[in-house]
Amino acid sequence: MLAQLGLSESWLALGDLTKANAEADAVEETVCTCGDAYLKALTWDTKARLALANGKQHSAEHYVLKGLETVAAGQVPLAAWRIHAAAWQVYRETNPAKASVHLSLAQRNIQELADSLKDVESLRQSFLGAKDVRRILAEGQEATLRDAAQPRQRGQRFVAAKPA
Numbered sequence: 001m002l003a004q005l006g007l008s009e010s011w012l013a014l015g016d017l018t019k020a021n022a023e024a025d026a027v028e029e030t031v032c033t034c035g036d037a038y039l040k041a042l043t044w045d046t047k048a049r050l051a052l053a054n055g056k057q058h059s060a061e062h063y064v065l066k067g068l069e070t071v072a073a074g075q076v077p078l079a080a081w082r083i084h085a086a087a088w089q090v091y092r093e094t095n096p097a098k099a100s101v102h103l104s105l106a107q108r109n110i111q112e113l114a115d116s117l118k119d120v121e122s123l124r125q126s127f128l129g130a131k132d133v134r135r136i137l138a139e140g141q142e143a144t145l146r147d148a149a150q151p152r153q154r155g156q157r158f159v160a161a162k163p164a
Helices: 002-014 017-031 037-053 058-071 077-091 096-116 121-130 131-149
Strands: none
Touching: 002 017, 002 037, 017 037, 017 058, 037 058, 037 077, 058 121, 077 096, 077 131, 096 121, 096 131
């Protein structure tokens, strides 16, 4: 199943949505019968991003919700940051406040994973150097800079976003 997910990811990166969807659909059929929360969460992450790439916002939201339910039901920190990152992508245009919450959660999950690897610095650096991890962390820095650059109206208070 991991190989098929990897193949789906590769086809998505190459822009071949037909082949990416076919591989992800095959994994989805299999993953529904297994009890592995990690594989389920990765599948819902991939399916959400594929739906978004296919312009199917409703389907993308559906798969993100399935992924969020999966990570909430079990301890899958390796997949949690990915599904929150997918949720950030899915909600960026339609619900920026919700997207911001998921970006923060993805960043927090990444930091927790990195902290858990402090005794194996090479592995920690490899994780933090991964393209997707760097993108999520960089987006958070850009959002912070954007927010700091926007002047607040008189009397407006900053209110931290609450998880959805």
